[in-house]
Amino acid sequence: MTALASTSVETIRKEIFLLAARALGDPHARTPSGRYVALVTWLAGSDEAWLTRLIGWMGRHAGLRDLRLAALAELAQARLEAGATGTRHLLDRSLHRADEPGELLAYWLQWYGRAIPQPVKRGIADAAVRLYDELAMATYDSPGAPLRFADVLALTHPVPQGTRQAALFRHAIARRRGDLNLIPASLPLLRARRALYWIPANRRPALFERPEGGRMLAEAAMTWPAARRWLLGTMTGPAWAAVVPSMTYQDRLAHLADFDRDEMPDEIARQVAGEIAAPAAVLRSGVTPLEVFAAWRSAPDSRWTRALKAALELSLANVPALPGRTLVLIDQGDLMTGPADNGLTRADAAAIFGVALACRAAHAQVVILGTTDATLPVRPGESPLDLIDGFASIGGSTSPARAIRDRAAGHDRVVVLTHPDQAAQAAEAVTIPGQEHVITDVTSGWFTAIPHVEMARTADWPF
Known part of the structure; x- marks a missing residue:
């Protein structure tokens, strides 16, 4: 920190913003470095208002999440050292996705130990109450997470809002122990997903041939990655047709060649092509010519050609x-x-x-x-x-x-x-x-x- 002492606040601002800006383009620059943390720590004590606005801006860019959470943790620590109030509210409003309470808490445990100050504990607990629901649990509470939902609950002790969330919290703890069978009736999404996994693996592809197949996947909120895992990695045309509604614009672009290889029905393919070429969809997605061109090269001279030509022209507006x-x-x-x-x-x-x-x-x-x-x-x-x-x-x-x-x-x-x-x-x-x-x-x-x-x-x- 001594090396930063004689540096002007504006110079520090420029350097830390440059690190974040470059990380927008370079995925390898998205892990907080020692220099980044030092800059954040110094700025947290000298220009908290600007750093808070920077954290808010980073929240609009998904690729900057690790940098944002590191900055948020260091700002919280600086505020605690200064005896400032409002840290609990700052943490709560700055966590946007249901995996972030666990990621922020994992960062804190790594750098500051298991003695979690009350404002930090309560801010993360407030965010957990706000963000944890059935869909969040199905999406983010995985063994590969830095901390499971149950770990966050055990360390921060949030008070659930209502009986349904109380049941969810109890089930999160049961899941952490490996008990996946006893799902309360008040959690229909998780019960629907469990019912899908009860179907023997060799019978799962046949579900998509039945009229109720798409409905069952929708009730279980099965995204395309979840459906592919459920099918043990082997997708079919009808399977793609069932999960297309849950796919983002970029997801669909990236899998056009898969749609062709797995023989997606023509009727569904025409709907997808129409959505790919829709001006509002292109602008809303933020897709760029690089992504459209990659799809073009992956599926040359195909039923997607006309739609991709239109999308490529439209995507220039996102440059x-x-x-x-x-x-x-x-x-x-x-x-x-x-x-x-x-x-x-x-x-x-x-x-x-x-x-x-x-x-x-x-x-x-x-x-x-x-x-x-x-x-x-x-x-x-x-x-x-x-x-x-x-x-x-x-x-x-x-x-x-x-x-x-x-x-x-x-x-x-x-x-x-x-x-x-x-x-x-x-x-x-x-x-x-x-x-x-x-x-x-x-x-x-x-x-x-x-x-x-x-x-x-x-x-x-x-x-």
Whole structure:
């Protein structure tokens, strides 16, 4: 903490916000580091109001949950040390999902021990009462959780609201002991799920051929991952048809090839295709061209083609419209032939991300780095698919660093989409402080991360 003492509050704000902003795009940056915790701890004592607003903003981004809970715990500890009141209410209102009371409590136990202060205990207990219901138990109370629901109840002693929640709490304790059979009549969802598991495994696929099959899954709130586990990993077309209503837009995109392989009925497939191409659904989901393009590549020349073309155009609205002049360097060299995490090659992911960003930018210059460096004209209203068709074959030994030195002049930002082996040299070549973005593992989160990283430079907070 001594190293932070002479640092200004605004500098600390910028650094901690930058860490959170980069984590929007980089899943590997979502585990709280020692530096992050030190910054949070210092800021908790010097600018609690700003840190509280940051925690609220992080709550709008699911990928930042671990960072948010760590910040919340450190803020609570700082408040306790300062003798402040209101910590109980702060913790309660800051926990949003039913797995978060257990995750926050697990963090506290790891770093502060089992002597849990009363405001922390009561705040987590209040959140448990608010969040714990049948669906939450079916979804989050699993053996792999940091703490089971019963562990949270034993450590915080919440008072249930009503007889139904009291029965739920008693059943949580029974589940923790391994007793899954005695489910009270007041918990119909959990009883319905237990009834499904009583069906012998070899007879479960046949349930989807019966008229009441879909109803039984709905009564048990069976999501597609739960249904797949129940079927021991083997889905069928009728099974997919039964769980489609519970799938998110992104879930459906990611499983189009599975729908085809498992022979989803045409009538249901037409409904799914219509929803994929619906403008309101695209905007509401926040889906990006990267996700749509991955679905396109997974199910080429299929019954989904027309819907995916429409969705790809519509999803551009979910890409930030960057102001000023943007240089986008898209590496298509030999190193980019390997796979990316989203099922595309690194080259494909870089290509669709780069052209989508350029299509929305106020003014963008796109340069493809391959056997030669070639500028790709971007005209207003042009489709990302049409732009990608103009890419040359992948290959060549590229130098993003050289391309930056040759072309960055006159631009307000540089976005470099390249291989990890090229990243260090590329970063050293950039001379636009705060608005350089060297991205090696392309994810949809980087569309959100780029403008937020730039906010850290200007202290233009989104909260």
